[in-house]
Every structure is written in C-alpha cells, then in structure tokens.
Amino acid sequence: MAKAKTLGMMGDFAVAEAAKLCNPDVIAAYPITPQTIIVERLSEFVADGELECEYICVESEHSAMSACYGASATGARVYTATASQGLALMIEIVYITASARFPVVMTIANRALSGPINIHCDHSDAMLARDSGWIQLFAEDCQEAYDSTIQAFRIAEDKRVSLPVMNCLDGFVLSHSIEPVTTLPIEDEETLDGFLPIRDPLYKLDVDAPIAQGLLALPEFYMEIKRGQQEAHLKSLSVIKEVIQDFGDRWGRYYPVVEPYQMDDAEVAVMTIGSSTGTGKAAVDELRAEGKKVGLVKLRCYRPFPVKDIQAALKKAGAVGVCDRAVSFGSTGPVYADTAGAMVGRGGPLVKNFIIGLGGKDITIDTFRTMYDNLYADLAKGEIEEPVEWIGIRGE
C-alpha cells in the first residue's frame, strides 16, 4: 500500500479501510444499521488474515463498550462502531470509558434515535453522548471520514489527551454513498510512517506494577476527579489542532476544527455540522453568483467545543443561523445552545437556531435558501423574532 490510490468507496468502507490501516489490537462490536458494513468489513479483514486483531463478537452494544473499556485498560489499541439505539444501549459504559481516560476510537454512523423508529440520518444519537466526555468529530464527506479515523487514533492515544474519540459520519448520506476516497501512501505500516506510533498508555493493567482502577469516589474525591477530566478534555483541543496540522503537512489534506467558507464579507451565515456542509457550500456558491453575500461555518470538532475559533469565525457576520440535526426537547438544538453561549455579551451577530434534517428529512440547496432568506429578514428588522425555526416541515 505504498502508493496513494483514489477509489470509489462508500463511507462505511472508507472508515473500515482507515481503521484497518491503524492496526487495532482489539475490535469489539455489534452490528447496527447504518454502521453494520464497517464492522462486517473489518471482520472480513480479520477472517482473511489481512488484519491481525482480537475481534470480539459480543451480544450487545453494552458488552461491546465494556469489552473496549477492558481492552483499552490493558494498553491495547481499540476500535468499535455503532449508531442510534446501539449508542443508547452502551451509554453507561461510554461515560465510564471517558472518565477512566481510556482511548477508544468509535465511529458513529449517525442515525435518528427511536421513537418513532427510523433508520435515517440525524445527530440525536451523537448528541445523546455529547456530555459523556468523549471527543466528538463530525465528517463532511467520505474522504474526511477516512482521514478523521486515522487522526482519531493519534488524538485519543496522545498521552496529553488519553480520551476516547467518537468519529461521526452521517448515516446513509455518507455511510452508504460512494465517493472518491484517496488512501494514504504508507511505507511503514507499523507506525503509519511515524504519524501513529505504537500506543504508550498513560497507565495500564500490569501484573508487575499493579494499580487499582474503576474505583468508588465519594464526595471527597468525585468532584476533584471530574475537574481533572474536564481539564484533559479542554486541553485536548490544542492536541487536535496539532494532529490536524501534522496530518495536513504530511498528506496535504487539512480539516480545521472550525472552517469558515466565504465568511470574510458575509452579511448572513449558517453554521453546519456533518454532511449538510457540502450542500450548504453549494448553496453559498449559488447565492454568491446572484450577488448575495452569504457565508458558512463548518464545525468539525463539537467536543471539545472550540469557543475561540467559533467567536473568530462568526464575529463579522450580521446574522448567524446555527443548524442542528437534533433537538433538546423543551429547549433548543444543542449546537445552537453552545454557540449562543459562546457569543453572548460580545456585541457580535444576531444568532438563531434552525432545526433541520431530523430522521433523514432531506436537506437541499432550497433548505439553505430558506434559511438565508429568513436570516436576511431578521437582519433587516435588527432582531431575531423566532429564535428556533424548524425548516422543511409541513405545517397545516
């Protein structure tokens, strides 16, 4: 695999190829649509002798994450994937893995949570885990899902971070769509030419140097331990940026944590997360051709939340609409809540929330046109009349 090859690959295949390249020691996974193809493909690699790895077929996602936790405790490189109900079922151990500071890379092929039962894309599954302590990255396209998988292992296993990473790609929109994906030109597969060294754990289960982990911590210690966890998570942002830079310098593809698109002179802008970014950029190009100064900000890294990068990207716009493919019932979309918190009291743009694409509802260029129109109307009035708008649903 010395030469880079550009192949037509579904998002799930691309992620499986990337995970294989990173040579995990342990994979513990349970199939669930639309992620199934990833772990199916990896099991084929193992069965065909292309990947030497302990592949644990578990009886549920709760067991999958429990096995990942245990494997990571020994210092192994660990991978899994899930979606929707699978993530909901494993959530107990998802939290515990982050608090133990155990690196695990998990792909989420984003799919709406039940009910009603639905298999299509939205981000309600990942948002269920937003407070779990995992780093969360969202991919715009299949190439990014491939590259992000490789970056995720490096970020997770960096001793300064030592946290699990959730790599999100939109279910079906990316997981089942064939796009050109360029593989990495790797000579030394053991360390990916030095980009991904063998894991050197922060601490591990070792009979010669025993420790106790997974302990009870009552009020005397719990809050101190959580404060330490928060510090590690907040500090991971600089490591994420470092890894993005190193990856880009080696292979020419850069994915900033926050990516402004046509923002220099944008009067109104939307902020997107995941695959709708591509549609949004196409809408920006169309509207710009019509003379409208619109822009877009892509949020790639949702946790840790890159407050300063977002402030810098949005500060010059007149009105900003934050797009959420999830909703916190009784409140707003989660990305909006974070963004509004980052922008409050800074005299910056008007900020509002668009709820879009729940349960696979199509997000088209017209969806973006509607949002930009609404933002222009708010900008003309000088205030946001309706802070949360659901776009693209039937009314009466």
Place this chain on the structure above:
Amino acid sequence: MTIQDEYRKKGWKNLPPGGIVDRPATALEYKTGTWRAFRPIRNKDKKICQNPEACLICWALCPDAAIKRVEPNELEFDMDYCKGCGVCALECPLKAIEMEQEE
C-alpha cells in the same frame, strides 16, 4: 499514612488521572467498620462457639470476611471491617451471637 490520607492532601491538579489509585490492595486501608450501627457480641450465656466444636457457619457466611479464626476453632470479630449487618447473628444455629446497638 493511608492512601486516602495521602490523596486528601492533593488537589485536582495532582490526583492521578482517570480516578486510579497507583498501588494495589488499598481497600484494606478503608475501614468499613465505621459504617456500623449494630455490633455483634457473643451471647454470654452460650459459650459454645468458643468450644472446639465450633460450626464455622458465621465465619463462612460473613459477607465482609470480618470473622477471623484466630485458632482452628477460636473465632474473633474484626471490628475494623464488620459493618454490623447481622448475618452471623441470624444464621448462628445456637443463637450464640447477638446484635447490640452502637453508642
């Protein structure tokens, strides 16, 4: 110094990562006897469990291994770890153990 005392002196910046304890078997230092509301005492009228015929049912059933065999058939309560659950008193076939309220 127990591990708890040692860690109590550390702020959040200096505690080990991930809530670990960096040496094993420190649970021994955690004296759960302080949780006790009732303490087991030998029934003074019944000497039987101090006899060589002791049945060891209490010793076998104590969930905290807080009943020790000091001699092959001589039993002693380990009050550092006895939580006062009363299983020994309930199970003793000769009713040789009673539970008494802690002061």
